[in-house]
Amino acid sequence: MPPPMPMQMPPGEDSDAEFSDDENIPLNQDIYGGSRRSVQETKNWDVFRSLPPSTGSLSEDNQKFLDVTIKILKVVTYLLTFGVVLVSGVITKGLVLLMTSQLKSSKNVSVCSNRYSSLLNEKVFKASIPEEENVVWAWMLLFCFIVPEMGTWFRSTRMCVFKSWKKPFFGDFFWVWIFETFHALGTALLMYMVLPDLDVIKGAMLTNCVAFIPGLFGLLSRTKKESHVALKVIMDLVALACQLTGFVVWPIVEYGKDPNNYTVWVIPFAIFLTSFGWWENYVDRHSKFRIIKYFGGIKERLWKTRYFCYIFVSLWKCLIFFTMMVICMSTRLEHFSTIFELGDAFSAHKINYTEVRETISGNVIPDLNEVAPLNEVISIDSQPGTPIYVFLIQVLTAWLCYIFGKFACKICIQGFSFAFPVNLTIPVSISLLITACGLRYENVCTFAYMPAYLFWECKDGDILIDFLNNDYAWIWLFWLLSQTWITLHIWTPKCERLASTEKLFVSPMYNSLLIDQSLALNRRRDDEGDVKTEELNLNPDEHENEVSQYYETISIHTDSSNTNASKTKSSDHIVRIYATATMWHENEEEMMEMLKSILRMDEDQSARRVAQKYLKIVDLDYYEFETHIFFDDAFEISDENEDENVVNQFVKLLVTLMDDAATHVHQTNIRIRPPKKFPTPYGGRLVWTLPGKTKIVAHLKDKSKIRHKKRWSQVMYMYYLLGFKLMDQPISVDRKEVIAENTFLLTLDGDIDFTPNAVALLVDLMKKNTNLGAACGRIHPVGSGLMVWYQMFEYAIGHWLQKATEHMIGCVLCSPGCFSLFRGKALMDDNVMAKYTTKSSQARHYVQYDQGEDRWLCTLLLQRGYRVEYSAASDAYTHAPEGFSEFYNQRRRWVPSTMANIMDLLQDYKRTVQVNDNISLPYIFYQTMLMAGTILGPGTIFLMLVGAFVAAFRIGNWLSFQYNIIPIFLFMIVCFTLNSNIQLVVAQILSASYALIMMAVIVGTTLQLGEDGIGSPSAIFLIALSGSFFIAACMHPQEFKCIIPGLLYLLSIPSMYLLLIIYSLINLNNVSWGTREIATKKTKKELEAERKAAEEAKKMKKKEGFLGFLHRDNSADEDEGSLEFSFAGLFKLMCCVHPKPSNEQQQLASIANSLEILKKRFENIESHMGIQPSSRRRSTIQPRNSMRPDGNNSVNENLDDEFSDSESERSGPKEERDDLVNPYWMEDKALKRGEVDYMPGVEVQFFKDLIEKYLYPLDKNANEQKKVEVELKELRNKSFFGFFMLNALFVLIVFLLQLNKDNLHIDWPLGIKENITIIPETQEVLISQEYLQLEPIGLVFVFFFALILIIQFVAMLFHRFGTISHILASTELTCCNKKSEDVTEDAFIQRNAVDIVRQLQKLKGIEDDYDSDSANDGQLGRRKTIHNLARHAQKKQAIGTLDVAFKKRFFSISAEAAENGNVAETPVLGNMRRLSMRRETIKALAERRETVVQERRQSRMQTLGAKKPRTRTSIASEADNQRVFTPTGGSINNAYESDTEHLGGGSSIRSAMRYRNAEENVLYKP
16 A cells, blocks of 8 residues: 655645645545546536526525514614613612602702792792601602512512422521621611712712622632733722722711711711622632632522522511611601601691791891791692602613613623613713702702602702812712723623523512612623633544544543543533434425525534634534434335345435535535445435535435334434433543533424524523423425415414413423424433333324324423423424325324323323423413313314304204204214225315305304494404404514415314314324325235235125125126126126136236246256356346556446346346345445445444334234224224213203303393384383393303413413514624724624635635626626536536635635735635625734644644554544545545445455454454
């Protein structure tokens, strides 16, 4: 074997040896190990092109439609949230200061005499505030403090009652109690002792000094691991010094003015104690100070014990605050008992107004009116409602400030819409208060909307100048800046989208008296990101050993010698998504949509991986991705050899569509490398490597080797991905725990269409709540025809109302397998995955387990305590049944399984409510109502039809009853007696008839409503129903079109809620799938056996009939007469009897079989005599490839000779076949010429064990099947009888009540008709009122369905708000992200790295053909068609990977060109104008390129200097082989023949030996 050849850089690039991971390989070459045979020159006569279609999928089109709208909405949300937080914060702060201003003893306020008629307008009066006014405002402050504390108590109680809780240690509870007591004491002192004696401006400034303890604890929590720790410590010390000045400045100033005012020395104690309220947010367990480290431990334990603690602490704080209020107010009141005289305080009390006398100077003689009367006092009643209104406004604004601030943090607009307005609250408040005080001083009548005696405590004179000169108010700026530094973390949040309240805030509520400080100091200081760039697996081609090939990332970070280590790695927190698609008989369009979706995920994952690898950023949304497709019944009998199996047409279609799907997604003609073929114990496996280097693994299931159907495919991938690939790995249990929590299975159907953004939204829900077991998206039906239109409306209403309600008040009961995300840890829990393997042994198992496997899996998760959620923003599109029969068969499976699983949940509700925190008794009651509605639905619809017939056709109740009951009974008889096809035909005819009748009923009902008026019960219910649907559609604007088929839905109500239920229940014993079923190929032996079995069955049927009882001679069947007469099979009269001629078809078949036997015998004789048949096709033992003299492989493409047949092929020596070495199906040309590989021995053994224990094929035992059929029929009969009797009793009761409606009714208060009668004889006018009657049927509708509708509508509104929040949180605004302080382009690249990589890695245009693409040519006359075709003929068809395309562009960036502004010097960047990159951005990218180059050179030098160990991996990857043995010029190194491209030869032998050895190591390991 020759030595490895050095790699060469393509022209124009540096020839650095460190570019070893394919960045130097052009895309038209063998970039990921593919054969050169895949790259062929285009013939000149075949240069005409079919360009990739520009139209995207429905999921992409919907996303484009939403992008602009959502960005506009987010801009509005930015501004609205900023405004609400700021305005509500300022109002709250101002009202608190207004309340404290009313507590000052003997307060006098200048009032406007114009406000009261009893005061002279020309005079100036002052109001003396009585003690009753002090008392009422003191209580209002107490109530303002209590409201959020009671909210904390209610939330804590709810969490402890309905969810899990943990009792804290005594020491933890003690310290929490101490610190919260200090906080309550300090706040009470601040409100009742300090602020009333300060003017309002000083009071507002002083609230910036309550961050001393947080600043001190934050300083002591600093560690050396932080960057610039010395500078941060200095800033902490300066901030603490500034906070300390607040302890002494105002006391010194006020004491200097009034030495008798000792209360000002309460200021330092008040603000110091108040600052203890936010201690928890600023302690860290990693601090080097023991006390802070101890407090940090308490902080971590409070995650689980907080709510238990605050059940008691919140009540204790209220008691402390009340006690302090009493103590503090007793110092201000003459009598202690006045504080409890609430009757006088809250009622109207007298306020004395005293005239202000003017001082007369000099010898001026005043007028009499100015002097007299002396000391006149006028008493006027106060306004008792004012304190209540102020209290309500303060509570509301504080709550709005908290709610919108939390909303801003949840949707990731915290910097502008939370931190900015919170920091602006005090400056804006002070500015407004100074303005208000100045206006009031100049004109006492300025604020006319306030009571005259009510105003803030202001200083007289020029307030601003006096503060700056005499009161040292300028020092407030230092307090504000120090608080800003201590709360700097609120400007740089790092939490995930839609984080829970516990992750956003330390305490679940707020302090409404210090709202802005509470929000800023209570906002959690987020930790750094868990995952670092250097810890990610960013080289998927590397580490291709026997373990890493099936769990790459785990193996890289595994230390097999230390399996007991408990320490986890940060890389274990990486999200791992396994897309698991179950396929069966999907058509081309359906497969194409699924493959396009997978390729979009591949492109997105590649962009995130490359961005971290080369741009050195940390992407919090990074994930690893791999696709597994499980093909049920993937094999069929070969046409050439009945003894062998080949893949069926659907697998071949999948292989064919792979290139087309990639072409659609990447908008350029590319070819994906042919799949690797693996023989497996369950059938086979095909593995593709996509352009983004993620993999698609297609597991081809042979139903003769492994159990088929969807549920068993799910069991297969659960045990394979979670059992074998995770639990069977040599890593610690702690690491497995973390990895399992971050491993997700994305369950897909073979026809699903989705985008990466839809998956990201589901992952967001998983990150938000670790107890979330599954999450599903919004499923949109796709197709054409009336049935699809009906399903559009049905799906829309089901998601808008029903799923949203389940999400809000409990849990979603079914996460559909077509598009859902399941958490690996949840599936691995007890009674979930293991119980899911239960084989159906009872009749109800077939209904609950096999017919509705997705719903049963969710039921198991709910019963284990996990939550299931619904994300309306995560859109996916699936193909819906387009025909009536297919739709009915689908619902025939869904209806019984849904009812069975819900009944299972309701029957076990006590244990479920106890285990699951998200399921409560009200939710169980709601589901019980829905179940009752489902069971009684047919009866309700029948009664509705009866009533509608009466109203529309003006007939009697009994006649209407008869008209409706007859077709129902006929349909039930048809369903019981005839086969399914006839049932469906009858159902279709009845559905069409009922649709016509419903239209007549709608018209008649409309006319009746016109007579009864808009106030009638029917009109109100119809308006409410249609209005709720319309509002729901308006709340989902992108889905508004779904409401258009609403009329079709109304016409289909009898069919879907009456006939379909009857059809489903009567066919309960039919457990076939019912959709996408096709005839399978059968051997001649099987056909002959079936024919004989049919004949035997026919004979047995005749024997078992009435004539068989009469011992009729069956030999008569062999004769026939020229004239025959019969009567219902009872007797038959034949005239001119003669023998029945034998069937010509049977004779020909018999002759053909005889000739076939003779032919086999002759060929057998020839083979023994050494005679070779002249036209025999080559044997399968012959290799497909032969060596030509020039050393290149020649491929014999002409594999089909015109004289070849299956028997002549078998005439030669047969090749011995082993299904795990050289199965027949791998030789199929339709699977392309991918290489053959073999699974590791441990994996082979795993599948053998799995099949043996759980997935062995179920034998078709005739007796067992007959027993099951009998049990299913018995279950059907019992279920339908119970169902029928319940509905019959319900119909009978309500109908009898309806017949007596004259006596049993309710007079409806609305829509009263007045009849005026004039009696001419007596000239009397009689006025009578006629009430509309609410009949029994109407009563049922109003009180049952109306209640459900109200619940669903309200829940939909709340869920819609959460969905909009989720969408806004996931939307990035570049214009808002770009801040003025970003002087470098690194910040721009950091935020937009993934988008930059997406543009740089595009395969389209990699050959510099942007402008030459004819699809972009505008006018027809300007197209250079011939030139484009000629240029296309010179190109080679590219097989490309996305990271290679990125590297080609990235390493072509020229820093000098960017510096000179000449981007044209790097032509590969020609299309990057779409990124709106400035010169500085290109230059920053060039700098990062140089950084990568330098790092790789250093790494290369270190590697060359180190002594390499003499070890080799057991299995070399194809990428490694090609990297070593393929020169960069593009030609194959003849010294190394890649024989993995074909079967036979040494490759198969070597690989088979490798497999055998690996298997022996497993089987015979000592």
